[in-house]
Amino acid sequence: MENLIEFNNISKFFGSVIALKDVTMHVKKGQIMCLLGDNGAGKSTLIKTLSGVHKPNEGEIIVEGKKTVFDSPRDALDMGIATVYQDLALVSLMSVTRNFFMGREPMKGFGPFKTFDVKKANSIASERMGQIGIDIRDPSQAVGTMSGGERQCLAISRAIYFGAKVLILDEPTSALGVHQASVVLKYIVKAASLGLGVILITHNVHHAYPVGNSFTILNRGKSMGTFDKKDLSREKLLSMMAGGEELDKLEVELKEIDRASKN
Amino acid sequence: MSIKSKSIQDKSKDERLRKVSNLKVLLNRPELGALGGSILVFIFFGIVAGDTGMFSAYGTINFLEVSANLGIIAVAAALLMIGGEFDLSVGSMIGFAGICIAIPAIYWGWPLWSSILFAFSMAVLVGYANGILVVRTGLPSFIVTLAMLFILRGATLALTRLITGRTQVPGLRVLIENDPIAWIFSADAFKGVFTWLGSLGLISLRQDGTPLATGVPASVLWWIGMTIFATWLLMKTRYGNWIFASGGDKLGARNVGVPVGRVKISLFIGTAVAATIYACVQVLDAGSADTMRGFLKELEAIVAAVVGGCLLTGGYGSAIGAAFGALIFGTVSMGIYYTDVDTDWFKVFLGGMMLIAVIFNNFIRRRVTENK
Ligand SMILES: Nc1ncnc2c1ncn2[C@@H]1O[C@H](COP(=O)(O)OP(=O)(O)OP(=O)(O)O)[C@@H](O)[C@H]1O
Ligand SMILES: [Mg+2]
8 A cells, every 4th residue: 555654764953962863654544653762762853843843854754655845834734744742732721612723714704704603613623522422512611621631632633624644643642541541542543444644652552552553663863663563562562662561451451442443 | 534433422421521601601701800890990980979070971081082092002912912922112102103193294294194104004014023023033022022112212202303303293283184084083973963962951061052072082983993803803703713822822823723923923013003093093182293102001001901801921811801901991090080089099009900900810711721
């Protein structure tokens, strides 16, 4: 199958800091690529270069076979690359609806009298959130009042609604409890089954292993290689990550989730 | 693309948002404090000064006019504050715009309308300069516009003295008469109604039989019009959503495609243009420009916006609130003359009110954003 997005030999420097060096990764349709690595390994930097926040100093980005340069996050969005950042890019003082449509508000009316169609926006936001099991009774409620998992789901469903082809998720489960993390992971698997390419960033092997198809491991700005799931046992993955602890119970639960979401 | 996942839907009912009553929604509105404050102020003066003429047609027009002048700049300052920035150069811009109107009209023989347009184009330039400096350097707007405050006031004084040899430029009144656009800023509206009310004996008259209050001043209409326009912008347009987003979290907003820089620059242009509207009203009313005009108005505008529910940190507030903030300001500053209280106490009141407003706003923000 053709690669949805490729990046070849990407390097990124911040002054004297080498944040990334010669990182290569390919993602296909329906694939969940997990990007793993310790704190400061360069995961966030890598996806920021992919989503137009940073420009790479070296290397090339190829989207659906075409070499591409992103000048701004908007460029990447327009190419169908949607990123859910570690900080989610949600404004907690603003309502669910206003956040959902931030930057892409539905409009009605003509010419200079075009207005933000709040009614339509409210109903779409409620409907979309309802589909992932979050019942928004009042879409004008501030996002600041939502739980971490609900915010994560809001950010993901916003990305999918706006026609993402590649969905990049930076540590979507890091701040969540087991239950909420499983809700988010299920949603990610669902998104991939619809044909999106997913890049999932985490440093939690127990979240990554059950849902991922391929694994790329970053260490101090360099890629230690990409591995298919069949070539890589969970133990091996754990040992490649520094300090992998045993969390068997969680592992079992996540396997169940995996099974449940695949049928 | 659509996602249907029934199985998930059933499981997570326990994470629902709870239902919020309409009363609570109202309590969370930013303008609530200023609205309540205005009502309190009117009750207070109704009791203390109800029989003094403060609420006669003439008295009402008087305090409305003061409120309106401040309201014009407060509404623009509120939009900017919601967008996450301050403009401390508003007061100086008022003085600068005043001489941009007066000097070309009096000394260079320009038609008045062209010097008014000249003042507005200078305002766009100053606002753009403020905006681009803040956006490009990433410096706090507090510092950038503080610098602009001094630059503009200094330039106003120096240029006026250089060209005219003094610090005031009188003599505009004769030019207003036949000017095609000056009436926009100086005419009284609803004159007929006031004359009619006077003829019925409902409002007090001068010796010559014309009513004491001749009509609704243009500034009051500007104030109301700008408040409605700004509220429409904030609540009903895409640009309004971008203002909230830029002030609420500028990185987040930029990451989802909001042109944060453009939004902020346009808001700075907005405050400078509002200052120029203020200047037009004042200069055409007084018939002269004064280099010190607008002194400290930037702070009064910020007080009005904060009392109106704007958060100093951005991302939250309302234009209606700022308009009410200006109304409180105008009503008290005029009303105090009708009471036995020494007018020196006005500033004490102003500071106290601001403190109460900030504490109240902080409380509201916690209610709105905290995960309960
Ligand atoms: N704007 C920047 N300027 C300078 N250095 C930076 C910048 N952004 C990131 N770095 C550095 O690049 C390295 C990689 O950072 P990055 O945020 O990508 O790590 P990460 O893998 O996402 O870590 P975490 O798991 O903690 O999120 C770090 O050493 C960081 O200090
Ligand atoms: Mg990171």
